Amino acid sequence: MKAKITEKENYLMLLRGEQPYWIPQYTFGPMPGAARPCTSILFQLPFIGDFRKHGGGKDVWGVNYVGSDSTMQALLPEPGNFILDDITHWHDVIKAPDLSDIDWEGQVKKGLDELYSMGVKREDSAIEYNMHSGYFQDLVGFMGFENALCAMYEEPEEVAALMNYICDWYTTVEANVIDILKPDVIGLADDISTWRSPFMSEPMYRELFYPCHDREAKFARDRGLPITMHCCGEAMEFIADWVEMGVNAWDPAQLSNDIEAVQKKYGNKLAIMGAWDARGRLIEPDCTDEEIRQSVRDTMDKYAQGGGFGWCGGYLAAKGDVEMNRRNGVLFEEVNSYGDTFYGYGRDIQADFAGYNANATPTVGAGSAMQGSKQ
Numbered sequence: 001m002k003a004k005i006t007e008k009e010n011y012l013m014l015l016r017g018e019q020p021y022w023i024p025q026y027t028f029g030p031m032p033g034a035a036r037p038c039t040s041i042l043f044q045l046p047f048i049g050d051f052r053k054h055g056g057g058k059d060v061w062g063v064n065y066v067g068s069d070s071t072m073q074a075l076l077p078e079p080g081n082f083i084l085d086d087i088t089h090w091h092d093v094i095k096a097p098d099l100s101d102i103d104w105e106g107q108v109k110k111g112l113d114e115l116y117s118m119g120v121k122r123e124d125s126a127i128e129y130n131m132h133s134g135y136f137q138d139l140v141g142f143m144g145f146e147n148a149l150c151a152m153y154e155e156p157e158e159v160a161a162l163m164n165y166i167c168d169w170y171t172t173v174e175a176n177v178i179d180i181l182k183p184d185v186i187g188l189a190d191d192i193s194t195w196r197s198p199f200m201s202e203p204m205y206r207e208l209f210y211p212c213h214d215r216e217a218k219f220a221r222d223r224g225l226p227i228t229m230h231c232c233g234e235a236m237e238f239i240a241d242w243v244e245m246g247v248n249a250w251d252p253a254q255l256s257n258d259i260e261a262v263q264k265k266y267g268n269k270l271a272i273m274g275a276w277d278a279r280g281r282l283i284e285p286d287c288t289d290e291e292i293r294q295s296v297r298d299t300m301d302k303y304a305q306g307g308g309f310g311w312c313g314g315y316l317a318a319k320g321d322v323e324m325n326r327r328n329g330v331l332f333e334e335v336n337s338y339g340d341t342f343y344g345y346g347r348d349i350q351a352d353f354a355g356y357n358a359n360a361t362p363t364v365g366a367g368s369a370m371q372g373s374k375q
Contacts, residue, residue: 011024026273045173085147099176128186152208185220272303
């Protein structure tokens with residue numbers, strides 16, 4: 001029996017290493033003004049993530065987050081107001097919240113109801129379970145960048161102990177909620193790099209942060225769920241570690257990385273969601289609409305042949321920036337029109353969809369295997 005392929009199903013094909021019917025667009029939730037369902041949406045338990053929805057405030061560890069118009073209200077730890085100034089005193093400062101009275105089913109229902117109220121439908125959009133922005137990011141939230149980096153070099157044993165402590169708490173939460181929520185994807189995150197280079201060496205990552213990411217990833221591996229990793233910046237040094245722990249897709253995979261080398265090594269085993277950045281000519285005042293459109297076509301032509309690619313990128317600017325909104329309109333119009341037919345089909349395709357069977361081969365019509373893409 002044939003059915004229309006949904007954004008969710010098309011995206012899950014990408015995460016399984018298959019060529020999807022069209023190029024998925026990876027977003028963190030519904031795009032403003034978008035008529036089509038979002039491919040994927042992040043789910044956080046309300047008692048963990050509510051401060052983000054309310055424009056800032058304290059997280060579960062007591063770190064105060066604030067936004068600003070210049071960052072489009074993206075939240076950052078309040079400057080100069082860090083809760084830990086000496087890593088050797090973390091036992092006295094960082095206290096895991098009590099979980100004994102948490103209504104896990106109630107938390108899942110509340111969180112899902114919030115998504116449904118935004119128009120999200122589980123049959124159309126993949127639910128990606130995500131708990132936090134990362135272990136390195138938590139450490140920076142506790143101490144600030146300078147103190148965190150110094151602690152990693154001067155007191156790595158204490159940093160590792162603190163990371164293990166907060167990981168115990170996060171994985172306890174995950175153990176209680178994952179089989180109630182039944183997510184489609186597990187999302188990991190940690191911005192451990194700048195545009196030019198990582199904040200740490202690969203051996204230091206393996207020692208301090210990899211064990212925590214791996215413990216979270218195990219919940220997905222045990223259930224056969226795909227895993228995504230969010231990491232901005234130049235992160236080539238860590239990709240082998242992510243693949244080892246089972247990561248299926250990486251966002252936003254910025255162009256400071258050698259994306260072609262990554263694709264050559266891993267093929268569709270590691271989907272690239274990104275490979276487009278609003279930099280250089282694309283942010284010049286006289287950049288034309290056609291140049292924006294051509295950048296989309298060039299990106300897809302270069303990285304999307306045969307699958308293994310999802311779109312993840314857009315313009316960012318200060319809140320209320322009219323030109324940013326206009327350029328994003330041009331950008332995503334081209335992402336839609338070019339990406340939707342890139343593999344020779346369309347989003348209205350009717351197919352015998354294989355569902356969640358990772359061993360099955362999707363077909364179009366009677367026994368006709370998917371093939372072809374724009375050259």
